[in-house]
Amino acid sequence: NNWNSTHCRAEFDEAMVKGIADLFVAKGLKDAGYQYVNLDDCWALPNRDADGKLVPDPARFPHGIKAVADYVHAKGLKLGIYTSAGTKTCNSAGFPGGLGHEYSDAQQFADWGVDYLKYDNCNNQGVDAKARYTTMRDALRATGRPIVYSICEWGANKPWEWAADVGHLWRTTGDISDSWGSMLSILKQNLPLAPYAGPGHWNDPDMLEVGNGGMTDTEYRSHFSLWSVMAAPLLIGTDLRKASPATFDILGNKEVVAVDQDPLGKQGTVVSSEGGRWVVAKEMADGSRTVALFNESGTAQRIATTARAVGLPDAPAYTLRDLWQHRSHNTAGTVSATVPAHGTVLVRVAADPRWATHPPAVELGLEGSPFVEAGTPAALTTTVTDLGRTPAQRVSVSLTGPEGWTLTPTSATGAAALPTGRTLRTGWKVTAPRGTPTGSYDLTLRARYRSPSGARVDSTLPLTASVAVPPPAGTSYLGDLPWLSTTNGWGPVERDTSNGESAAGDGHPLTLGGAVYAKGLGVHAESAVAYYTGKACETVSADVGVDDEKGAKGTVAFEVWADGTKVASTGVLTNAVPAQPLTADVTGAQVVRLVVTDGGDGIDSDHADWADARISC
Numbered sequence: 001n002n003w004n005s006t007h008c009r010a011e012f013d014e015a016m017v018k019g020i021a022d023l024f025v026a027k028g029l030k031d032a033g034y035q036y037v038n039l040d041d042c043w044a045l046p047n048r049d050a051d052g053k054l055v056p057d058p059a060r061f062p063h064g065i066k067a068v069a070d071y072v073h074a075k076g077l078k079l080g081i082y083t084s085a086g087t088k089t090c091n092s093a094g095f096p097g098g099l100g101h102e103y104s105d106a107q108q109f110a111d112w113g114v115d116y117l118k119y120d121n122c123n124n125q126g127v128d129a130k131a132r133y134t135t136m137r138d139a140l141r142a143t144g145r146p147i148v149y150s151i152c153e154w155g156a157n158k159p160w161e162w163a164a165d166v167g168h169l170w171r172t173t174g175d176i177s178d179s180w181g182s183m184l185s186i187l188k189q190n191l192p193l194a195p196y197a198g199p200g201h202w203n204d205p206d207m208l209e210v211g212n213g214g215m216t217d218t219e220y221r222s223h224f225s226l227w228s229v230m231a232a233p234l235l236i237g238t239d240l241r242k243a244s245p246a247t248f249d250i251l252g253n254k255e256v257v258a259v260d261q262d263p264l265g266k267q268g269t270v271v272s273s274e275g276g277r278w279v280v281a282k283e284m285a286d287g288s289r290t291v292a293l294f295n296e297s298g299t300a301q302r303i304a305t306t307a308r309a310v311g312l313p314d315a316p317a318y319t320l321r322d323l324w325q326h327r328s329h330n331t332a333g334t335v336s337a338t339v340p341a342h343g344t345v346l347v348r349v350a351a352d353p354r355w356a357t358h359p360p361a362v363e364l365g366l367e368g369s370p371f372v373e374a375g376t377p378a379a380l381t382t383t384v385t386d387l388g389r390t391p392a393q394r395v396s397v398s399l400t401g402p403e404g405w406t407l408t409p410t411s412a413t414g415a416a417a418l419p420t421g422r423t424l425r426t427g428w429k430v431t432a433p434r435g436t437p438t439g440s441y442d443l444t445l446r447a448r449y450r451s452p453s454g455a456r457v458d459s460t461l462p463l464t465a466s467v468a469v470p471p472p473a474g475t476s477y478l479g480d481l482p483w484l485s486t487t488n489g490w491g492p493v494e495r496d497t498s499n500g501e502s503a504a505g506d507g508h509p510l511t512l513g514g515a516v517y518a519k520g521l522g523v524h525a526e527s528a529v530a531y532y533t534g535k536a537c538e539t540v541s542a543d544v545g546v547d548d549e550k551g552a553k554g555t556v557a558f559e560v561w562a563d564g565t566k567v568a569s570t571g572v573l574t575n576a577v578p579a580q581p582l583t584a585d586v587t588g589a590q591v592v593r594l595v596v597t598d599g600g601d602g603i604d605s606d607h608a609d610w611a612d613a614r615i616s617c
């Protein structure tokens, strides 16, 4: 579907659609299971013809829609189209909608050879949703052509409660955008709806943003892993003609697509969620479980569960298949990994009698936080733990970092054998050269070992060390200090202005309840801004609230975290409440995080100000 990459722009045209259909075949995506090539809004002219028929925009589709359908069909693919269950579609140009024209529009789609209809919700004139969507279902059925029917009313009327026999899929949320915060907020709205999904009636948390540039590849792998574990429709939303090899690797990962498309059709459910560490498990038709270990937080964390906790029967050992690394190991029952910030480790776990043919799984980890002040040695401890039923033999471990860094072991870097559950713990002295600029630096922890049968295994864990400086002694404005990392629902975090939603510097003066503040941070939920405080600071204070620029719509809650502990928070705030003073004791924290949540209702209009934010150290 073109929407996430083009919206209504002119590049959405016949050449694009054909080019993408070509790439479905050439790049193996058709082979991986992708079938539908879907047109979104803006394909039509604003007015119907004299017979009340829809007219394709001749600038975009000079040969009409039937020609595009024929092209797509000739490749063994199917064509999808879009309209709205209203008098006009959602775009402000006002393209015609299907309300009152259901039977003739459905027939026109069928005549063109359309195989999929996305039916939106704009300009619906207040007509009952169930009635509107049911009329189009009946109209599609009356054509006699099998057409997948996608209900797009954004979850507004809880379609999961009534649409199982109306449509094949229904949007559960508002529109996704190409940001970490948007993806996360939609994930959290869609997860609890698992009981409603099943074959032929799916929850649709909206189309993929993979490849559009607003998230990292690690974040896009999480997006794709989580959508697959939720059995969500996988609609590619990027222009494949411009996609990177990494984008094709993500979208074309057949083992992950197979999780999504598993015939049992169960949406995965949350096994545990604490401190940003999520375990989501999906029951598969072959009795195995696909398990997503998802790290919502901004720093690497260990995430752990067990074969039993994800619903597998007791067994001496299990096969553990890593769906991104494409490797199989055996585990005695623990399913765990150190997961990078915003990353997902996706594994398929099976009570499989052939477990012993695979080498033991080892878990690589780091104890404590990888913060380094340039020129001063920092102590790190790495771990290698045998998770397998069989021992890991001839284990050796190494830690490498950027040019010029010294990484010296202070204890053993090898073990003759690690039996089940045993850990090799190694101390390291890590020094970044004096003058190293602050920022994130990659370290690599690597373990090499042998399985009992002699097979060599090489396992690596990418780590991130932050070179940081604590704030100066005294009181500083947080808007003047460097941060370690930020996440934000729309656009970047702004210093000393509100959040303008897209480009850096597009905000306005921070304004809460009519008062204008010269200093502070302007963010958009879901947001987190992390500062290195190096155990040198005591107090964070700010006046917080929803910026006046958003009228009455935004709802947010503010939190201050000292390392892993929430040390201050507000309730849900709206524009109607005056700025709230917030003070937090952050004594002893290595990292302080300023967090804004969406108040539980999605991120729409959530412009949040940390006005006058200060820290004393």
Ligand code: GLA
Residues within 6 Å of the ligand: 003, 040, 041, 089, 090, 091, 120, 152, 154, 174, 175
């Ligand atoms: C709505 C839908 C989007 C997209 C646009 C097109 O916002 O939810 O997915 O189809 O309309 O105008």
